[in-house]
Amino acid sequence: MKEIVIVSGVRTPVGRANRGTLARTRPDDLAAIVTKEVLERTPGVVASEVDDVIMGCAFPEHSQSFNIGRVAALLAGLPYSVPGQTVNRLCASGLQAIVTGAQQIINGISEIVIAGGVESMSQVPMMGYQVSLNLRMVENYPQAYISMGLTAENVAEKFRISRQDQDAFGFRSHQRAIRAIESGFFKDEITPVKVTNTYVNDKGVLERTEKMFDTDEGPRRTTLAKMSQLKPVFKKNGTVTAGNSSQMSDGAAAVMLMSADKAREKGLTPWLRFVGFAVAGVPPELMGIGPMYAVPKVMKQTGLKINDMDLIELNEAFASQAIACIRNLELDEEKTNVNGGAVALGHPLGCTGAKLTVQLMYEMKRRKSKYGLVTMCIGGGQGAAGIFENLLRH
């Protein structure tokens, strides 16, 4: 089997949805920014050599519609000869896009692929705009459409994850993220976004503002005391709050994929090797436990052990499910979400899988780790897990 490598990767800073800096920035523009940037960060590859641009997106409608992979390629200035596609596995879409790219190269369909993910939760809300649920499902198996917050409550109840533990976990996520930002750990992986806003101001005059956005804006200097005062938002007398859930966010991320041979041919230094990937289904009402099934599956497939993993990005959809997964899989918390997770940094759905892969890339390089794991739960009841090897560790 061909060896697939990532030679470069980049992401936008993540904005807070609705009131954040990227709220008015179109997701296809964000996807185009990372597409263009990842190409620029790969000297030796010219645009016309790219065989496909694959974007993961959880709600590909509205400003994310019309095949956002293709739109991003064209907006990025790639020639029309470069095709594009959109893949959707909800919260794992970004990781799935990378895997799809890898598969295409393995199968000989493509040689060079830009793969990533994008989501503007400001512009396309959870569930999308034109929701249309199947009445048969609603009547017979409504769990299939259960709201994510309730699944977090279910997981908290089933695995006895206390409110205190969830809040403490969320608080630590913020602390770790702030430390990472202050240490400049994200500087290299982030490409700044020029944010423009055209609007009629209070004086009735058309005004245009412009600013560069270059830092994740999710992390807050909050206190545990403040977090513990927040009211549960999904269930009466529940434990899941806005403070111990992932934030709704906007962002995009992309990596450049090719075979190791291709990289050698182009004179590029392979950075990560794609080792393996697995998805697993779980009860929809407990979707947060997805990683408990996906991770063992990918370990079995690759013959590796959880202990072999030097760095883990476990998407923090909710503190409750993240804690449940950490406990169940016996993950080392010192290796897991070392720079904070989605509670602090945000969870731009379809972007997340690609964003976590990019974060893993840079942190593995910094730490000279060998193996890294990206894993997440998925709405509707799934889990996904991907393993990467750091080739820059020596």
Added chain:
Amino acid sequence: MSYTIRKAMVIGAGIMGRGIAAHLANANIPVYLLDIVPDELRDEEKRKGLTLKSIQVRNRISNQAIRLIAGSEPPALVTPGKLELIMPGNIEDDLHLAREVDWVIEAVVEDLNVKKRIMARLDEMSGKDTIVSTNTSGIPVNLIAQGRSENFKKHFLGTHFFNPARYMKLLELIPLAQTESQVLEFVETLGRRRLGKTVISCKDTPCFIANRVAIVAGQADLNFAIDNGYTVEEVDALSGPLIGRPKTATFRLFDLVGADITLQVSSTLYNAIPHDPFREVLVGSGSRIIKTLVEKGLLGTKAGQGFYRKTGHAGANATYQVLDFVSFEYREKSDTETDTLREAKKIKSLVERIKFLISTPDRAGKYVWHTLAFLFSYCSHVIPEIADSLYLIDYAFKAGFSHEMGPFEIWDALGVEKTALRMEKDGLSPANWVWEMLEEGRKSFYKKKGRQRFFWDPIRRSDEKLPVDPHVLVIADRKRKPWVIEENASASLVDLGDGVLCLEFHSDANLVDEDTRSVLAVGLKRLDEDFEGLVIGNQGKNFSSGSDLKTMLEAAQNGQWKLIEKKLQSMQNQILRLRYSSKPVVAAPFGMTLGGGAQIAMAADLICASAETYMGLVEAGIGLIPAETGCSMLIQRLLSPIMRTANTDPLPALQKAFENIAMAKVSTSAHHAQEMGFLKSADKIVMNEEHLLGEAKRMVIEMCSSVYIPQVPSKCVYAVGERGMAFLMQAVQTLLWAGYISEHDALIGKKLAYVLAGGPLSSPQWVDERHILDLEREAFLSLLGQRKTIDRIKHFAATGKILRN
């Protein structure tokens, strides 16, 4: 000079200024709200790098006031959308804007010098024809205008609003001798028509009319209670709704006003009325209690303790302790129920109830008699000092303090002479003019000849015509032959003249019952044959609290499902006949307009609603869904119009209709009802409830005078079908999982989803409303067959509260 109002300014963003500015915004008048510039920066302002020159700092107080308006409870605004009409400013930078406004209302602190300084600046800054008024409750208006230019005085007057300005109906105007008559007329009309107030013109005497009488009489009540050993709870049981006054009664009102304010106001008044022998009550035993309260910081509601002390939880579960006047300690409330009270509460008529109370020789009777006798006596003595015409005092009490009847009206009803003699005997003699009136052979203060009412004028010693507001139409004036067309215990058909028929509800709580429907049936027939149009309206306390479910409940318990189905169908048919009538129909809702009442109102061509209309389809609260066309009507209002545009997503509007009904939402104003979809944009909102019926009649006449095009049945309902059902049912399931609703709520929700979506249609479809009406009946019947629905209905009937089972 003819005056108009395009823009206004309120100076002073305290509780009165805020309330007035908000109410101007309610009337769609843009208003600047100005207050002083702060002299110190706050920490957060420093952190933001602001200085005392920054606009955010300079307008801080008025900006804060605007936020307080937005969050006020009860809401000061009829809809949050009106907030943008209130523009912040400060008196240092923005007073020059007075030049561009038509009316400046000063509502700063009650301090003569401060007010005078503002007026001096306005004298320079306001436009030539700008009307300037001062909102004061106690300072003589002529003192505030002292030193001002002649032109300023021509455009100056006092305008005394009551708190909260949106809800309290009284507006006292206090012109100067120099105030131009057009100015006074303009403000009077504006107050009445646009702001919806009862406007009375007052003399510039201390505390004007309403407060002058209320402060003195209130203190007298307090003295009497203390001197005779009455308790707080005892007095409040006797001086509230029992005698036609609000629930705040005596001591709750004192607590609301605040002991500090009471003390300040009464001592100011005491000094201002040395000629008034009654003023001594202001320094009686009550004032000593008030002083002690102030010293101890027991200021009333704002301090959490006054005559009452709040204990336990906030909101509905709050409990109160009461102050003991002797020990000055709080104790639990004792039971105030006596045989007299129990008997009195059985008497429906207010006048008969008062007659019964004052004839009872026990403590309750004595208290009611004494306080009324004092009030009557004092009112008679302040005429003509504070008002030449006695009706002004009645208006002031009814509009200013929400009393059902004014003092002279009650006195009239009790018999003037009989009451006067008893007052005399008890040392509370009436003024001489009352005896003179009786000597002239006049037995009452008011009398009626035909439709004209007269009042006794003690100065001219003659009957004078009670001024008639041409915009007010009183149904009671037409309730005699030949104008009463049909009548039973619940409703009447009254000929309003000009070819307009009126369907008037007057059952208990204006419930729509069998009797109402039989009158409506006759009305529909007569409308067809003999009239040009129909107004559905009444002048009770509320438009209608809904349909009477008694017979339905009985039939359900007897398992007479066929009968219920038939009844429902005939109710629906009747509403459809109304809707498709060949003549125009206008409904005039006000106050509570719920359930069946709302469904009848929505059947009209147009609605003419009072601004204070609290409308909702609340059937879900008792375990049912609206089945008198309400579901269909709301879909037709919210969904059908937008779906005429291709590719519109129906779900948000469907969800809105669903939430209105499933959560039994009630509008907080007519404007809100419009936003909720109960009213259409073509419907009219009237600020003055007294003008409502006249306006509704005018609308009918207008519709008749142009070519009236009746509605015809058509495929007017956009049925979303299974996509809508699936969406709503999943939402219901989510709320159930989340523990926010009960299993029975979920059942009601799912039935409602079925009805509103038009059933499980494979794709959306325009359908005849009959289809939705069939589903309404089906859902109603199946819910009525549920034990938990029956429990809800019974619980509501017994307690007036919603059972959450």
